[in-house]
Amino acid sequence: MLFASAVTTFLSLVVAATPLEDRGGHKSNGCSSGSDQPIFHSFFNNTLTQATWPAAKDVAFSHLSLAGWRSDALRGAAGSWANLTADARSAILKDYHRLGKTLRVSAFGQNDNVTTNANDPEEVAASLSKFAADYNLDGVDINYEDFAAVASGAAFDWLSKFHAKLHSDLEASNPHAVLTYSPVADWFAKKDDVWVRFIQAVESDVAWINIQFYDDGSFNWTDCTQLLTKTGSSSYLSRQEIADLTGFPVTRIVVQKPRQENQAGFISGTDLGKCFKATGAQFSGVSLWRVDPTNTNLSRDWVNDVVENAGVCKNHKFAKNAQHDLGICTSS
Ligand SMILES: *[C@@H]1O[C@H](CO)[C@@H](O)[C@H](O)[C@H]1NC(C)=O
Ligand SMILES: *[C@@H]1O[C@H](CO)[C@@H](O)[C@H](O)[C@H]1NC(C)=O
Ligand SMILES: *[C@@H]1O[C@H](CO)[C@@H](O)[C@H](O)[C@H]1NC(C)=O
Ligand SMILES: *[C@@H]1O[C@H](CO)[C@@H](O)[C@H](O)[C@H]1NC(C)=O
């Protein structure tokens, strides 16, 4: 396992023995230290080959998650990763790690109702952590979207058992593994809601959460105040209100939005950046669905617009050294 130990050595350098609960991805961007470093996260979801895999320098994010891992199938980028040769995976990982970027696996999605389908939570967790370990990935992002189980309350017990097993397996296989969740914003409203209780309970195990502030038909979080400070609704909360309700620090709650204009809840990078400036809300980074591998400029331009307009980074430029290109420079 020469390669696995090389990865561990690399990540040890990157994260410098930071305890899991402090990690938050803040150390992997190569810029000044501090736990308030913004997090730049996105996904690959397409079927890819080594030849079509975007080069790390073209991807304007410090954390990438490969979507398509399901409890019963491997699809999209996660399936493609497993299909690559070990040498190809090694070359791609080296490219990403050289620029301080992580590659992780994103699990579930809307086609994998694991709780409703009565999948055993510990078996699913074991299978997922084994996938991350077998293929040398830097951790996992959990895109649990079993709406019926959240509505019935069954999700709490399932997620609690799943999380306990996943967290302990990941720590055993890679102490530097990064574990995040990407819940939908609709699930945070009252203190006894499933996701409010769950995320409170696991907060110290989780690097950060990407909250999908999309659109559920009646609410879309495209207004700055709605998104970042106060919604004025008892059914839908802003990022700050979710932080207050859950106790999860606002610096580790990352706004996730879709990039395409035709996707519900879309906001332009410029408008999102302006929202941080207008409300004075702490800029914690962004999570974007998703990088189009056929034109990485689209997601780069979006995130660049966010950073330029958020006022967090003067003279910000995406130049050659991506470690310093991700809007992590100070605003001084
Ligand atoms: C990837 O995501 C885009 C945007 O949501 C979607 O249009 C496309 O169908 C997805 N591709 C796959 C293979 O899932
Ligand atoms: C992986 O390879 C298998 C076998 O060739 C193929 O059936 C599957 O479609 C591939 N999956 C992806 C996501 O590339
Ligand atoms: C998952 O559950 C949702 C409702 O909660 C349903 O709309 C969707 O079709 C289900 N997906 C599958 C693949 O069964
Ligand atoms: C968001 O919702 C508001 C109010 O319903 C609506 O005016 C606006 O067009 C929606 N925006 C998007 C991008 O869907």
Ligand SMILES: *[C@@H]1O[C@H](CO)[C@@H](O)[C@H](O)[C@H]1NC(C)=O
């Ligand atoms: C992407 O942006 C770069 C730098 O601005 C430019 O040289 C390149 O032509 C663009 N590629 C596409 C596909 O637009």
